[in-house]
Amino acid sequence: ETVMTQSPATLSVSPGERVTLSCRASQSVSRNLAWYQQKPGQAPRLLIYTTSIRATGTPARFSGSGSGTEFTLTISSLQSEDFGVYYCQQYNDWPPKTFGQGTKVEIK
Amino acid sequence: EVQLVESGGGLVQPGGSLRFSCAASGFTFSDYGMNWVRQAPGKGLEWISYISSSRTTIHYADSVKGRFTISRDNANNSLYLQMTSLRVEDTAVYYCVRGARGYSYGSFDYWGQGTLVTVSS
Numbered sequence: 001e002t003v004m005t006q007s008p009a010t011l012s013v014s015p016g017e018r019v020t021l022s023c024r025a026s027q028s029v030s031r032n033l034a035w036y037q038q039k040p041g042q043a044p045r046l047l048i049y050t051t052s053i054r055a056t057g058t059p060a061r062f063s064g065s066g067s068g069t070e071f072t073l074t075i076s077s078l079q080s081e082d083f084g085v086y087y088c089q090q091y092n093d094w095p096p097k098t099f100g101q102g103t104k105v106e107i108k
Numbered sequence: 109e110v111q112l113v114e115s116g117g118g119l120v121q122p123g124g125s126l127r128f129s130c131a132a133s134g135f136t137f138s139d140y141g142m143n144w145v146r147q148a149p150g151k152g153l154e155w156i157s158y159i160s161s162s163r164t165t166i167h168y169a170d171s172v173k174g175r176f177t178i179s180r181d182n183a184n185n186s187l188y189l190q191m192t193s194l195r196v197e198d199t200a201v202y203y204c205v206r207g208a209r210g211y212s213y214g215s216f217d218y219w220g221q222g223t224l225v226t227v228s229s
Contacts, residue, residue: 032214034212034214034215034216036153036216042221043203043219043220043221043222044153044203044216044219045219046208046212046215046216046217046218049208049211049212049214049215049217050211050212050215053211053212055212055217087152087153089153089155089215089216091213091214091215092214094167094214095155095158095167095168095169096155096167096169096170097143097155097158097214098155099152099153099154099155100152101152102152102153
């Protein structure tokens with residue numbers, strides 16, 4: 001099973017700041033990685049797939065990069081609606097499809 | 109508009125059973141693989157099961173294998189999860205999730221609102 005590890009667990013950020021979230025895989029997942037955003041009381045929403053392709057409706061301030069075992073989600077200028085928990089997920093080697101434990105982005 | 113609406117969650121005693129469903133609309137249900145993903149209270153996301161569009165391929169997470177059964181009815185655009193031998197640690201919100209196709213295959217592109225299952229005596 002591929003274990004996904006996200007860092008940091010929590011990030012305190014002011015609106016307008018640049019945000020970088022990390023995701024590491026225990027073995028190579030090539031570029032088969034997705035990012036999701038979850039707000040309190042809501043279901044997760046697909047943001048990015050195949051490492052760097054924005055899903056329909058994902059603002060351009062979100063970008064993804066990486067390959068193999070190291071991945072990054074960057075928010076170029078954090079907006080108020082971007083606060084929540086972000087999860088990475090690998091789908092290179094499944095079952096199972098595995099998620100990271102999440103990074104909570106909160107208001108500083 | 110793609111919609112996935114779960115129903116049938118609730119309170120069940122340890123060792124009990126529960127079956128819930130997901131009604132799909134806004135897309136050709138029979139063209140997509142479907143999944144169940146759960147989230148324990150205050151915890152992260154856990155994929156638990158997948159069924160292919162034609163039901164020929166089914167996968168389970170080790171944590172539910174032998175206890176849960178995924179199924180689908182393409183004629184009625186419905187996905188099901190039958191849960192037996194429930195444990196306290198199965199307490200979670202269960203999401204019905206569509207598997208993406210094409211270049212995004214492997215990711216989860218649409219999620220239901222979730223249904224809460226509480227296993228407690």
